[in-house]
Every structure is written in structure tokens, then in C-alpha cells.
Amino acid sequence: MTPNTKNMSLEARIGADQPGDKEKLRCVDVVEHETKSSSETDLHILIKHRIPQTDVSSERGSKPEVKLGHGDTGDDNMDESVFWNTKVFPVLQEFESFAQGDAVSDEIVGELCNACSGLHNALAERGMLGRQCKKRSAILRTLFRLIDVGSDRLNLTIAKLILALNVSGNNLLNICKLVFKISRNASNDTLFLNGCILDSLLSLLHCEDVWSKGEAVLYCVGSLKLISGNTALSRLLLSKGFISVLLQLSKRLMHGPSTSANVTSHKSEGEGQHIIAGHILVQVTAVLRNIADQSESRPSFLSNKSFSTLCLILENHRSDIDICINVARIFSKLSTYTECCHALAETPRCCSLFLDLLGKYSRKQDLVVRLLFTLGNLTAKCTEARERVYEEEGGIDVLLDLFQVYQETPSPPEQFHASEREDVLVKLIRLLANLAIHPTVGTALAANTLCVQLLLEVLECRCVQDSEELLVNAVATINNLSFYQGMSSVVRAQHTHISQLLLKLLLSSSMDVVLEATRVFGNLSQIKDVRHFIMQHKVEQYVVTLLDSKTPDVCFSACGVLINLSADPDNRAMLRAEGTVQKLIDCLRDFGPQDWHLAAVVCQTLWNCSLDGELQHAEELLEILWLYTDRGALQWPSDDGVRQVQEACWELLFLPVAEKLRQSFHIEDTTVIIP
Structure with a gap:
């Protein structure tokens, strides 16, 4: 490997910080819809007019002083009427004794919750959940009235039982609204963590006929989105196959209602279904966005082929900016992991889709920044992604158009903050x-x-103090482009102007900026005029001081410049006079056993410096070379894999040039320039 190939700025040299996701998770973004049976939005008013009257006593008794019993299920052969009179009716009577607005202690709430759970268990063991119980409406009426007690803990327990009784229509909708209302309070997260209602909510999302329950499903997913911001709850949901459930729901929503669904064929209703589907997908993608924060979610995203489904959502709903932003945030989070990055890169048309959205929503900064971040992650790890972005018709033009939009000096009224433009x-x-x-x-x-012009404008108009990361990335990009020095290269043609800009950056207080600027000089110093510029402006003196940095990357980049400068006979004496040889020997001693590639470049630089005269400090150098060329005298890592890599670098890169340097310090006409 030649020295200047290491000047290529790989991903590790450019920060891959995650775009900030500062959105509050507990925002109210599920819009309540009026039910078909009433224009009232108050949950309890809707309930009182929905449940039919039954023979359950409505008399209000005094509050019980003792704990309400669970009641066992008794004999399996018990007649249903006996079961009702002994195990169900007494509990319902106790429930009926509580009036709306009455003060209820935490202890009584706990007893009511236990009684409700006991009733749930008794009905389950008798096989009377769902729609199997003949007096189901009486149970529902009492349970809905018990909601008036006003306890979130109790209401969540009631909601679990009501959902188990397989309610539909407005009853289902209002229970989902109730759960959503409870989920909006972050202090209620423990109720969801301990109350086991999650299984009931997930069961609702499994329904095939999602269209007839669309609004209820909307509130259900909205509740799950809110509580998924809690780490413990998101992990619990993951353990229940939550990602798979959401992806399957998304597929059903995108396929549209089946022919067997109980829906009309009227155009207006079809449009309403499409709107509800869009609202649900906003919530679904928001939940997945929250779940993606958990490292434990990656296997589920990978095993469920989620990337193709998410891209399909993005493609089908590209006109919905909320869905686009949510999916972009999911990708920006997951693409920071190598295995997810490769899976996304292998998804057909993902790069094409991202570029299309960048063109469509060029002014939507929060979407643009995440799509660019994701594409940056893909192209950092996948050669195929680089090819796809380049080969996409108009793809590079989209990127350069964005560059111009966000680079331009803003005129009032400014659409973006300066920090957003820079991001x-x-x-x-x-x-x-x-x-x-x-x-x-x-x-x-x-x-x-x-x-090239846009990149140079960044160098011309920005200062390190205000825009360090931006300048580091811009110089790193110029460095990568300077690697290609064919006749068509604008970078090569602009080498004088670029050298002048780099000269200012070398004096920066930012070592990251200095490192990237030195790397560019390492490539451009292959050009004779650039070598003359460096010596004329005393740049080589600063480059020599970089050898004292005690940082391998900085020393390597400095050697890249010095090895090209020392190729010119006129420069060697000046370099030796500036103490270059001693500093190179110090680098060889300090870094040799840890970085044989760097050691090889140091030896090559020393070789060039010695071509027209006796090398300084020869005895000290020979001592180091004798030690470093003796395989048996070197200490190798205990890890077999690391040792194999180091031995290969030592044998292929370092040993040939080190032995030649050791054997002779004066060989004519063998000048080495970085190819």
C-alpha cells in the first residue's frame, strides 16, 4: 500500500454523530374523531347512552369496609345461572355501589382492581370471555359505570376486561380512547408495566378486519407510541414480538380492505379509510422510531425484513411528511449499526427513494438532514451504495442543488436557523x-x-472557531478528490488556490483541521508547483513540527508531505537542516512496533533524505533497524488474529525498505515519490 492511499479520508475520519431527536415523546398527536352515534366527545356521556339496560340493581349501597373477594371458579359443572348468582352478580353489585365523584381511597381502588381481576379470571376459566356469556351486556354496563370512579389504575384494569369481552363499535373506540388518555401521563407507565394490558392491545392490532376498527386501532397504536418512550416498556413490548405485529399491521393497511371486510363501496367511505390508514401509519412509524432507540431491537428489525416494509411505506405515503420524517428517523438510528446498514443497502430502490424525497422536500430540514445522514452511513460501509447513488439519474444533481440551497446566504425571512443549515x-x-x-x-x-467550487466556498467563508466540523468534512472531501489527479480534475487545476486556503488552515488551533489539510498537501505535493509553494511559504517547517505530535495519524500525514518534498534534491539539505532526520528516527522508535505501515513510510522518507549525502544520526538509526528487522527480537500481540495482521504488515511493507536502508545509506538515482 503506497503512503498516499492512507490519505484517503475514510468514514472513521468524519464524525457520524446522530441527528438530535429532541421531540417530546408525550405529545398529543392522535386526533379525536366524533363517533357515528353521537357528537359528544365526553367519554362517559357516550358510555351512558351506549350500554343497554339490564336487570343489575342500580341501588347505591354504602361503601364496603372489607376487601372485595376474587371468588374461585368452583365446580366446572356448575350451572351457568348458579355461577352467575354466586360468582359474578355479587361482584357486580359491589361495583354498582360506587357513585361518580365519590372519594375513593387507594386501598379501595386496590380492592376494586383485585375484584375486577378475579372476575376476569373466573370468566376466563368458565370460557365466558369474548361473546360467550349470555349476560355479557350486564357485565359491560357495570364495568363502564365503574369507570366513573376516576382511577387510572382501576380504569386500566377495567379496560383489560372489557377488551377481553370482545367489544366492538363505539364501545371499543371509547375504551381505546380511555387507554390513550391514561397513556398520556408518564407517571402511569408503571400501570402498563405491571397491569398486563399490553397483550390485549397487541391482540387488537392482530385483527384482520382493521378497517372496521380503524379509529380504535388508531388510539390503540397512539397509546403504544406514548408508552414506548419508556425504556422498560419498550423492552417488554419487544419481548412480545411488537415489531412484527406493527409491520404486519402496516402491510394490511397498505393492501387496503379485503373483499370480505364489512365496508361499503362508497367513494367517500373509501377516502375516509385511506385517511384513517394514513393516521395509523403515522403512529406506527412513530412507535418504531421510539423502539429503534433500543439496541435490543436490531435483531427484530433484521429478522422481520422491516427495511423493505418501511421503504414500501415511504414510497406509498411519500406525500405524508409526518410518515416520511418518522421513517427517516428510524433509518438514521438503525443505519449507525453495520448489520442494519448492509440490510438497508440491499433493499431495492432505497437510495433512489431517498434521493427522490430529497428533491421533493429540499426545504424540509428535519427530513433532509436525516436522509443525508442515512445515505452517509450507507456509503461509508457499502461500495454498492456509492455506486447506486452515483448511477441514479440526477442523483448527484440533487445533492449539489441541496448544497447550493443550504450554502446560499439567507435573505429575510430566513426559513432555517444557521445551525440547521450547517447541520x-x-x-x-x-x-x-x-x-x-x-x-x-x-x-x-x-x-x-x-x-469543487462549493467545497472551496466553505473553506473561503467559514472559520474554524464557528464551523469546525463543517470545515473538517469539507477538507476531508477535497482530500479524497485530490486523490484523483487525471487531466480532468478540477482539484488539480485549482491546486494553487487550494494550497493558499490550506495554508491558513494549517495555522488553526484544531488538530482535526490541521490533519485533514496536511493530508491534502500529501496528495497535492505530487505536483512540482505545489512542492515549490510549500518550500516558498515555509510550510515544510510546520509539517516537520507535526512529527512531534506523538499521534500516528498526524505523523503519517506529515511523512506523506515530506517524502514528496525530499524527492527534489534542492529540498533535502533544507529538510535535514530543520532537524527532520532526528524527528523521523524518534517516530520510528516510538511507533514502529505498533504501526508497521507508518514505520515503512518513515524509512522511505529517511531514504529520500539520505540520497545526496551522509545521513545524520546513522548509528542511532542502525541500532533501531537491527532490532526491528529481527523477527525473533520483536514482541508480538498474544491475539492470533492481530498478530497475523501485524506480521503481514511487517513483512510486506516495513521489512523490504528497512533492510535496504540498513544496508546502504547512500544509493543514487533511487528517488521515491508517492505514486
Whole structure:
């Protein structure tokens, strides 16, 4: 590997920070809809007019002083009427004794919850859940009236039992609204964690006929979205196959109502179903966005082929900006992990879809920044992704158009804050840097006048104090483009102007900026005029001081410049006079056993410096070379894999040049320039 190939700025050199997701999870973004039977929105008013009257006593008794009993299920052969009179009716009577607005202690609430759970268990063991119980309406009437007690803990227990009784229509809708109301309070998260109602909510999402329950499903998913912001609850949901449930629900929503669904064929109702489906998918993608924060979610996302489903959602609902942003946030989170990144990159048309959305929503900063971040992650890890972005018709034009939009000096009224504009540019330029790693793409971008011009404008108009990350990415991209120095390269043609801009950056207080600027000089110093510029402006003195940095990357980049400068006979004496040889020997001693590639470049630089005269500090150098060329005298890592890599670098990169340097310090006409 030649020294300047290491000047190529790979992903590790450009920060891949996650875009900030500061949205509060507990916002109210489920819109309540009027029910078909009433224009009232108050839950309890709807309930009182919905449940038919039964023979359950409505008399209000005094509050019980003792704990309400669960009641066992008794003999399985017990007649249903006997079971009702002994196990169900007494509990319902106790429930009826509580009036709306009466003060109820926590102890009594606990007893009511236990009694409700006991009733649930008794009905379950008798097989009387669902619609099997003949007096089901009486149970429902009493349970709905018990909601008036006003306890969230009790209401969640009641909701679980009512859902188990397989209610439908407005009854189902209002119970889902009740659960949603409870979920809006973060202090109620423990109720969901301990109350086991999650299974009931997930069961509702399994329904095949989602269209007849659309609004109820909307509130159900909205509740799950709110509580999924709680880490413990999101992990519990994951353990219940939550991601698979949501993805299957999404597929049913996108396929539309089946022919067997109980829906009319009227156009207006069909449009209403499409609207409800869109609302539900907003909530579904928001839940998945929350779940994606958990590292434990990655296997579920991978095993359920979620990326293709999410891309399908994005494609079918590209006109819904909320869905687009939610899916983009999911991808931006998951694409930071290598296995997810490769899975997304293998999803057909994902890059094409992202570029299309970037063109469509170029002014939607929160969407743009996440799509660019995701594409940056894909192109950092996948060669195929670099090719797809480049080969997509108009893809590079979309990126450069975005560059111009967010680079332009804003005029009032300003649509974006300065920090938002810069965040987009940071992610966009990082993407260009990663694209340029591919030889075909890099050559094309280096020859693109607009691309190079926009990058140079960043260097001209920004200062390190205010825009350090942006400048680091811009210089890193120029470095990658400077790797391709064909006749069509605009970077090569602009080498004088670029050198002048880099000269200012070398004096920066940011070592990251200095490192990237040095790397560019390492590539451009292959050009004779650039080597002359460096010596004329005393840049080599600063480069030599970088050898004292005690940082392998900085020393390597400095050697990349020095090895090219020392190829010119006129420069060698000046370099030796500036103490270059001693600093190179110090680098060899300090870093050799840890980085044999760096050690090889140091030896090559020393070789060039010695070509027209006796090398300084020869005895010290020989001592190091004798030690480093003796395999048996070296200490190798105990890990077999690491040792094999280090031994290969030592044998293939370091040993040949080190032995040649050791054997002779004066060989004419063997000048080495970085190819």
C-alpha cells in the first residue's frame, strides 16, 4: 500500500454523530374523531347512552369496609345461572355501589382492581370471555359505570376486561380512547408495566378486519407510541414480538380492505379509510422510531425484513411528511449499526427513494438532514451504495442543488436557523466524501466544477472557531478528490488556490483541521508547483513540527508531505537542516512496533533524505533497524488474529525498505515519490 492511499479520508475520519431527536415523546398527536352515534366527545356521556339496560340493581349501597373477594371458579359443572348468582352478580353489585365523584381511597381502588381481576379470571376459566356469556351486556354496563370512579389504575384494569369481552363499535373506540388518555401521563407507565394490558392491545392490532376498527386501532397504536418512550416498556413490548405485529399491521393497511371486510363501496367511505390508514401509519412509524432507540431491537428489525416494509411505506405515503420524517428517523438510528446498514443497502430502490424525497422536500430540514445522514452511513460501509447513488439519474444533481440551497446566504425571512443549515451541510459534505472513495465516483466528482467550487466556498467563508466540523468534512472531501489527479480534475487545476486556503488552515488551533489539510498537501505535493509553494511559504517547517505530535495519524500525514518534498534534491539539505532526520528516527522508535505501515513510510522518507549525502544520526538509526528487522527480537500481540495482521504488515511493507536502508545509506538515482 503506497503512503498516499492512507490519505484517503475514510468514514472513521468524519464524525457520524446522530441527528438530535429532541421531540417530546408525550405529545398529543392522535386526533379525536366524533363517533357515528353521537357528537359528544365526553367519554362517559357516550358510555351512558351506549350500554343497554339490564336487570343489575342500580341501588347505591354504602361503601364496603372489607376487601372485595376474587371468588374461585368452583365446580366446572356448575350451572351457568348458579355461577352467575354466586360468582359474578355479587361482584357486580359491589361495583354498582360506587357513585361518580365519590372519594375513593387507594386501598379501595386496590380492592376494586383485585375484584375486577378475579372476575376476569373466573370468566376466563368458565370460557365466558369474548361473546360467550349470555349476560355479557350486564357485565359491560357495570364495568363502564365503574369507570366513573376516576382511577387510572382501576380504569386500566377495567379496560383489560372489557377488551377481553370482545367489544366492538363505539364501545371499543371509547375504551381505546380511555387507554390513550391514561397513556398520556408518564407517571402511569408503571400501570402498563405491571397491569398486563399490553397483550390485549397487541391482540387488537392482530385483527384482520382493521378497517372496521380503524379509529380504535388508531388510539390503540397512539397509546403504544406514548408508552414506548419508556425504556422498560419498550423492552417488554419487544419481548412480545411488537415489531412484527406493527409491520404486519402496516402491510394490511397498505393492501387496503379485503373483499370480505364489512365496508361499503362508497367513494367517500373509501377516502375516509385511506385517511384513517394514513393516521395509523403515522403512529406506527412513530412507535418504531421510539423502539429503534433500543439496541435490543436490531435483531427484530433484521429478522422481520422491516427495511423493505418501511421503504414500501415511504414510497406509498411519500406525500405524508409526518410518515416520511418518522421513517427517516428510524433509518438514521438503525443505519449507525453495520448489520442494519448492509440490510438497508440491499433493499431495492432505497437510495433512489431517498434521493427522490430529497428533491421533493429540499426545504424540509428535519427530513433532509436525516436522509443525508442515512445515505452517509450507507456509503461509508457499502461500495454498492456509492455506486447506486452515483448511477441514479440526477442523483448527484440533487445533492449539489441541496448544497447550493443550504450554502446560499439567507435573505429575510430566513426559513432555517444557521445551525440547521450547517447541520445539513455537515451531513451532505460527509456523504460526498464517502461517495468519493469509489474510484469512478471520485473521478467524476473531482472533475465536477460546481462540486469543487462549493467545497472551496466553505473553506473561503467559514472559520474554524464557528464551523469546525463543517470545515473538517469539507477538507476531508477535497482530500479524497485530490486523490484523483487525471487531466480532468478540477482539484488539480485549482491546486494553487487550494494550497493558499490550506495554508491558513494549517495555522488553526484544531488538530482535526490541521490533519485533514496536511493530508491534502500529501496528495497535492505530487505536483512540482505545489512542492515549490510549500518550500516558498515555509510550510515544510510546520509539517516537520507535526512529527512531534506523538499521534500516528498526524505523523503519517506529515511523512506523506515530506517524502514528496525530499524527492527534489534542492529540498533535502533544507529538510535535514530543520532537524527532520532526528524527528523521523524518534517516530520510528516510538511507533514502529505498533504501526508497521507508518514505520515503512518513515524509512522511505529517511531514504529520500539520505540520497545526496551522509545521513545524520546513522548509528542511532542502525541500532533501531537491527532490532526491528529481527523477527525473533520483536514482541508480538498474544491475539492470533492481530498478530497475523501485524506480521503481514511487517513483512510486506516495513521489512523490504528497512533492510535496504540498513544496508546502504547512500544509493543514487533511487528517488521515491508517492505514486
